[in-house]
Amino acid sequence: MDQYTTDILEQEQKAVEEMITIRPLTPQNAAFTGTEGGFLAMRYTGDDGVRQYNRVNLHRCFPFSDPEHDIAVCDPTDNNREIGLIHSLSDFSEDTVRLLMQQLELRYYHPIIKRVISVREEMGCTYWDTETDHGLCRFTVSMGGTHIYSIGGDRYMIEDLDGNRFEIPSLGKLTARERRLLDVFI
Numbered sequence: 001m002d003q004y005t006t007d008i009l010e011q012e013q014k015a016v017e018e019m020i021t022i023r024p025l026t027p028q029n030a031a032f033t034g035t036e037g038g039f040l041a042m043r044y045t046g047d048d049g050v051r052q053y054n055r056v057n058l059h060r061c062f063p064f065s066d067p068e069h070d071i072a073v074c075d076p077t078d079n080n081r082e083i084g085l086i087h088s089l090s091d092f093s094e095d096t097v098r099l100l101m102q103q104l105e106l107r108y109y110h111p112i113i114k115r116v117i118s119v120r121e122e123m124g125c126t127y128w129d130t131e132t133d134h135g136l137c138r139f140t141v142s143m144g145g146t147h148i149y150s151i152g153g154d155r156y157m158i159e160d161l162d163g164n165r166f167e168i169p170s171l172g173k174l175t176a177r178e179r180r181l182l183d184v185f186i
Contacts, residue, residue, distance in 0.1 A: 023084035025073055027092050030084065032056075032099055040103045042073060044083065056083065058103050064151040071104070110157070110165035111137060116178040119185065125161070126185060132166065139164065141185075148186055156186060 001009075023046065031043045035055065042053045053075055061070035071086040089097050111132035118129045126141045139160040141147050147159045154171040171179060171186070 025084040025086045027096070030073070030086075032092075032096050034099055034102075040099065042083070053083065058100060058107060060104065060108065061085075063108055064155075064157070067104070067108075071100070108165075110167050113158075113166050113168045116174060116181055119181045121184075128158075128160075128166075130166070137166070139166065 025044070029045045033041050033043075035041050039055045040058065042056045044051045044053065055076055057074045057076050057080060059072040059074060060067055061072060068089045069087060071089065073083045073086060074080045075083055086092075086100075089100060092100070111134045113130045113132055115131040116128070117131065117136075118127075120127050121143070124143045126143060128137075128139050128141065130137050130139075139158075139162075141158060141160050149157055151157050151167075156168040156171065158166045158168070160166070168174070171182070174182070
């Protein structure tokens with residue numbers, strides 16, 4: 001193998017190692033701040049020095065079963081490549097947790113369905129009229145099997161045609177009439 005090929009292979013191996021390395025983010029090596037535009041910035045101090053990220057995105061690894069643990073911090077300017085992982089929000093100060101939670105609530109915003117007024121099917125879609133914790137809401141869901149799914153027990157998530165998510169926290173807490181409306185779809 002010539003030197004050029006060896007150098008390329010070493011670069012590729014280094015890139016792969018970089019991608020699969022999990023970097024724990026702690027209060028000792030990561031400082032988060034809000035930006036004027038409402039985004040989140042991070043200053044990271046690692047083995048290779050200090051790096052400032054003017055914008056980072058947060059992604060929950062387990063958004064429904066464990067929302068306050070294992071939160072990936074990603075760089076949106078680099079194909080959302082993962083920078084590191086926050087194991088537990090409780091490791092950070094109250095102010096930092098508040099800032100991180102604001103960003104997570106924006107990303108994982110999903111109104112809670114309190115009441116199902118009506119659901120009707122037409123031309124491969126279902127049309128929902130609901131009352132949520134944010135008021136009355138109408139939305140349309142494709143009839144494919146992946147848009148209404150269980151997220152544990154009798155808790156369900158519904159994704160509409162625009163990618164908005166709505167949660168039914170418990171089918172058992174709905175009225176018998178509401179459960180009958182949903183029987184065909186869930």
